[in-house]
Structure formats: C-alpha cells, structure tokens
C-alpha cells in the first residue's frame with residue numbers, strides 16, 4: 001500500500017511566530033513529500049526485486065527505504081508533536097514519568113535541548129520509550145536513518161557482526177544466515193508480532 005503525505009493537523013501559519021509559515025510550507029509540502037515519494041519508490045523496487053528474485057541492488061534500495069522511511073515516519077510524528085496551543089509543561093502521568101526519570105521537568109528540557117544542540121550536522125533529538133524496559137529516555141539520531149527506520153519494533157533479529165559467526169563460518173556470512181534460518185524460534189517471533 002502506497003504511503004501518503006498526511007495533511008498538517010493545523011494551518012501552515014498556526015505556529016507563528018515561533019515557526020514561520022514559509023518554513024512550514026516548504027518543510028511539509030516539499031521535504032516531507034519527497035520522503036513519501038522516495039519511500040514508495042524504494043518499496044516498489046524491493047517488491048520488484050522479490051518478484052524477479054534479483055537482489056543485485058538490494059543494498060541501494062534498503063538504504064533508500066531507510067532514508068525515506070525514517071524521514072516520512074518521523075515527520076508524521078513531528079507535525080503532531082507541535083500545535084498552536086502548545087508549550088508549557090505536561091501534566092499527569094507523563095509529568096510524573098519525566099520527573100522520575102530526569103529529576104525534574106526543567107532538567108528534562110535542559111537535557112533535551114542540549115542533546116539537540118549537540119547533534120552533529122543533520123539529525124533529530126527524540127524522547128523515546130524503550131519497548132523492552134518501558135523506560136523513557138532521550139536519544140539523538142545523526143541524519144535519521146542509519147539503515148533503519150524509527151517507529152519499528154524488532155520482531156526477528158539476527159546479529160551479523162563478525163563475532164557472531166567468524167569462528168565457524170569465517171567470511172561466509174551467507175552460510176551463517178542459512179544456518180540461522182534453521183534455528184529461528186517462530187513461536188517467539190509470532191508472540192512479538194501479536195504484541196501490538
């Protein structure tokens with residue numbers, strides 16, 4: 001199913017004077033749209049590769065899917081994270097969670113801003129919930145993809161660092177991946193898939 005550019009949940013000028021209308025138009029209509037188109041194109045090319053059984057360009061299209069997919073999904077969240085009646089501080093459970101994790105809301109904001117300022121060149125600063133520990137944390141991303149997409153939950157993972165296979169398979173990572181396929185616990189993968 002093709003991805004679509006979601007409309008902004010408010011007017012282009014709704015965040016004035018903090019974020020200007022011209023920036024919002026360019027950012028949403030041009031930059032975000034380019035990610036949506038790029039992701040659709042990459043997924044179409046990967047479908048084509050599977051149909052043909054031809055994975056010669058898989059590295060290129062996986063990179064493209066990561067770059068454009070991470071961009072698309074993060075911008076969807078970014079637009080909704082802002083609003084004309086924003087600012088101030090949260091209340092209730094989120095305020096409690098931020099206070100307990102970071103000491104105080106002010107400490108959280110200081111850490112968040114410092115981390116965002118320190119990102120080298122292009123990137124993001126994110127408040128995240130770790131799906132394994134359920135803890136909240138601040139992370140940064142250089143650019144935004146690093147061959148992955150944010151907003152995913154791992155279901156099946158395979159370590160392809162050399163330490164995972166070099167003693168037995170040396171440089172033959174493909175043979176290791178064949179071996180891995182023989183030990184996958186599909187019940188576990190299925191359980192993770194159902195935890196939505």
Ligand code: MN3
Pocket residue numbers: 027031075
């Ligand atoms: Mn952007």
